[in-house]
Amino acid sequence: MNWSIKLMKMLLSNILTYKFFREISFHFILAFLISASLFLEINKYFDFLLVASVTVYLRNKINFPIFYVLSLFLWGLYADILIGYPIGYTSCIFLFFYILSEFCSLFVESRNIKPRFYIFTLGLLFFLITEYLIIKLSFKVNLSFDIMLIKYFLISLIFYPMCKISLLIEPYNEK
Amino acid sequence: MRSLEHNSFGFIKNNYLRTIGIAVVLGIISLALIYIDYTNKIYATSRANIRDVILSTSSVIATPIILLENGLLTARKINGLYRDLQEYDDEQALISSTFQELSTLRLKVDKYESDLKIIKENKFESISVEIFADISNRYFSSILLKAGSNHGLKENNIIVSSNGLIGRVSEVSQDISRGILLTDLSSRVPVSISDKDIQGILIGQNLKKLRIFYIRELSKININDLVMTSGKGGVFPSGLLIGKVSKINNKDSFVEIDIFEDPGNLSKVRIIKYELVNKADEDAFK
Numbered sequence: 001m002n003w004s005i006k007l008m009k010m011l012l013s014n015i016l017t018y019k020f021f022r023e024i025s026f027h028f029i030l031a032f033l034i035s036a037s038l039f040l041e042i043n044k045y046f047d048f049l050l051v052a053s054v055t056v057y058l059r060n061k062i063n064f065p066i067f068y069v070l071s072l073f074l075w076g077l078y079a080d081i082l083i084g085y086p087i088g089y090t091s092c093i094f095l096f097f098y099i100l101s102e103f104c105s106l107f108v109e110s111r112n113i114k115p116r117f118y119i120f121t122l123g124l125l126f127f128l129i130t131e132y133l134i135i136k137l138s139f140k141v142n143l144s145f146d147i148m149l150i151k152y153f154l155i156s157l158i159f160y161p162m163c164k165i166s167l168l169i170e171p172y173n174e175k
Numbered sequence: 176m177r178s179l180e181h182n183s184f185g186f187i188k189n190n191y192l193r194t195i196g197i198a199v200v201l202g203i204i205s206l207a208l209i210y211i212d213y214t215n216k217i218y219a220t221s222r223a224n225i226r227d228v229i230l231s232t233s234s235v236i237a238t239p240i241i242l243l244e245n246g247l248l249t250a251r252k253i254n255g256l257y258r259d260l261q262e263y264d265d266e267q268a269l270i271s272s273t274f275q276e277l278s279t280l281r282l283k284v285d286k287y288e289s290d291l292k293i294i295k296e297n298k299f300e301s302i303s304v305e306i307f308a309d310i311s312n313r314y315f316s317s318i319l320l321k322a323g324s325n326h327g328l329k330e331n332n333i334i335v336s337s338n339g340l341i342g343r344v345s346e347v348s349q350d351i352s353r354g355i356l357l358t359d360l361s362s363r364v365p366v367s368i369s370d371k372d373i374q375g376i377l378i379g380q381n382l383k384k385l386r387i388f389y390i391r392e393l394s395k396i397n398i399n400d401l402v403m404t405s406g407k408g409g410v411f412p413s414g415l416l417i418g419k420v421s422k423i424n425n426k427d428s429f430v431e432i433d434i435f436e437d438p439g440n441l442s443k444v445r446i447i448k449y450e451l452v453n454k455a456d457e458d459a460f461k
Contacts, residue, residue, distance in 0.1 A: 028236075031233075031236050032236055032240075034233070035234070035236040035237035036237050038233055038237070039234070039237050039240065039244070039308050040240060040244060065190065065194040066194060072198075073201045076205065078229060081222060081229060082226060082229055082230065082233055083310050083315075084315060084317050084346075084353055085315065086208075086209045086211075087211060087222075088204070088205035088206060088208030088209040088211075089205075089209055091201065091202075091205035091208075092202060092205040092206060092209070095198050095201055095202040095205065098198055099198050099199070099202070102191070102194070102198075135360065144382060
């Protein structure tokens with residue numbers, strides 16, 4: 001009985017002091033990136049939603065996985081209502097990168113940046129091509145391939161620094 | 176790599192699969208939500224109202240970055256202020272004479288209309304509205320306006336600047352509205368090209384250059400021909416300037432145009448509350 005109370009206390013303090021704070025910080029970063037994508041003019045060239053997706057992909061240690069998945073879905077809805085995208089669009093992007101990250105974690109260690117980068121770039125390429133095809137088929141519009149490539153390389157370019165920061169923030173050996 | 180050291184394989188497998196399963200189900204729900212009918216009135220109203228609430232939250236969260244951007248923009252504006260002042264002085268004399276000329280012409284047109292007993296097609300009422308945010312993104316071009324139903328705005332009101340047409344109002348809530356720009360992928364505007372009144376449909380490409388498709392007499396079009404609204408469809412009045420022809424593509428049968436106004440440079444726009452005079456005409460369009 002005594003040890004269970006101790007365990008409860010330890011868990012609670014752990015959640016409240018560190019894990020909980022980290023969870024809140026992550027969601028605040030997501031909210032900030034979504035909000036910034038609304039107000040900044042640079043967003044035309046540098047997509048903040050894709051930057052948010054990189055953040056989702058780079059998350060190593062998830063404390064409350066089911067809550068996390070649901071929150072990604074809700075943040076997607078929040079972004080769609082705010083920016084004016086069709087409802088469900090951003091949730092799809094976030095969940096796609098979450099599943100990609102989980103798939104990646106099965107085979108690659110979180111400190112191993114290179115393989116993670118390759119999987120990410122392949123995933124991003126798959127996502128952009130799918131999106132391009134949907135736009136082409138739904139709206140019958142041929143989008144500029146150059147602009148898509150620039151966005152692809154810009155996002156790939158920020159992957160390394162973001163990955164380094166994420167590894168610094170999120171302890172790799174945490175149990 | 177997922178460590179199996181501190182957990183039994185079964186625990187990880189179940190937990191992992193359950194979370195992935197939930198993510199996949201939510202992904203499918205998200206995909207299904209994309210294809211919801213957007214024309215539904217209740218859906219559009221509730222979405223606009225929810226956006227009002229979360230917009231205030233977002234503007235608080237993004238305050239530091241908004242302040243930073245505003246600071247940079249202000250510095251740039253101050254830099255160009257002296258030059259603008261000089262240009263303004265030069266233009267003053269010109270504007271004065273142009274205004275007199277326009278007034279005379281307006282009087283002449285009124286007289287001719289009354290002599291010929293022409294029924295006035297449209298009536299215009301307009302208000303000046305501040306742009307709250309430019310929310311143009313990868314595939315969508317739209318702006319948020321600081322006015323809503325409280326200011327008399329309605330869906331499909333027309334957004335213009337001093338240089339020409341910009342777009343139309345697509346969603347209206349009490350104090351904020353969303354406007355779809357001409358460059359948006361979903362934007363379709365019936366247009367008339369040159370003084371020969373050649374008809375076509377202007378389609379947004381999410382690029383600065385727009386394209387006109389479904390043109391029957393492509394050979395009659397020349398570079399620098401003016402493009403304006405044709406008035407067909409009843410959403411836009413006829414004669415609103417949009418841009419001029421910059422390229423003619425005979426192979427794919429479209430014309431590329433340069434628009435007169437880049438909405439990215441604007442802080443205010445004018446909303447025209449366009450209505451057809453006869454209610455019967457309005458019903459006919461429905």
